[in-house]
Amino acid sequence: MGDVTVTQVTEPYTMEVDLASLDFDGVNTYRIVAVSEDGTILGGRMDPESGIFTLKTQETGSFTIAYVSELRRIQMHIGSTHIVDLAGNVTVPPMDVPPTIENGRTLLPVRFVAYAMEASVYWNYETYTVTLIHGGQVLQFAIGETAPGMDAPAQIINNRTMAPLRFVAEFFDAIVTWDEAEGRIEIIR
Numbered sequence: 001m002g003d004v005t006v007t008q009v010t011e012p013y014t015m016e017v018d019l020a021s022l023d024f025d026g027v028n029t030y031r032i033v034a035v036s037e038d039g040t041i042l043g044g045r046m047d048p049e050s051g052i053f054t055l056k057t058q059e060t061g062s063f064t065i066a067y068v069s070e071l072r073r074i075q076m077h078i079g080s081t082h083i084v085d086l087a088g089n090v091t092v093p094p095m096d097v098p099p100t101i102e103n104g105r106t107l108l109p110v111r112f113v114a115y116a117m118e119a120s121v122y123w124n125y126e127t128y129t130v131t132l133i134h135g136g137q138v139l140q141f142a143i144g145e146t147a148p149g150m151d152a153p154a155q156i157i158n159n160r161t162m163a164p165l166r167f168v169a170e171f172f173d174a175i176v177t178w179d180e181a182e183g184r185i186e187i188i189r
Contacts (some may be wrong), residue, residue, distance in 0.1 A: 019053025078183035107162035
């Protein structure tokens, strides 16, 4: 759709690109994202009404605004059991425990996010250990313990394993956008 180069950034910024001259009829605009030169998804959001693509970032370098047909993009809200597949690429079962904030950390129900990212989840009742398998990678962590990369321990809330949002997203090589005012979480991969 278009290439952009950013050479210097001193703090996070919001970039807007006017794509109003393009026709988005019949296009799932949630699949339009910024992609770095190495293929890393940077995120962003397309407003089909205005034609403006918005990216909040601190990254520098060249990137392309592209339509990614296989994109995974789920949205959740703090306190809500509703999970939405914005990109329309995966069946998402309804959550029975909502994302929550505990001690300043956002915790997600691991099983539901893993399913949305097409991962396998295994629970060991004897050791209270969770194992996630995705694309040949394995991640294992125990309830109440802080695994490498975790800034808060996983815990059980209403019989569901809850783990820190960023920890889970990093395992899936996903990015997270957080809208504090709306309590909205998006995970994009």
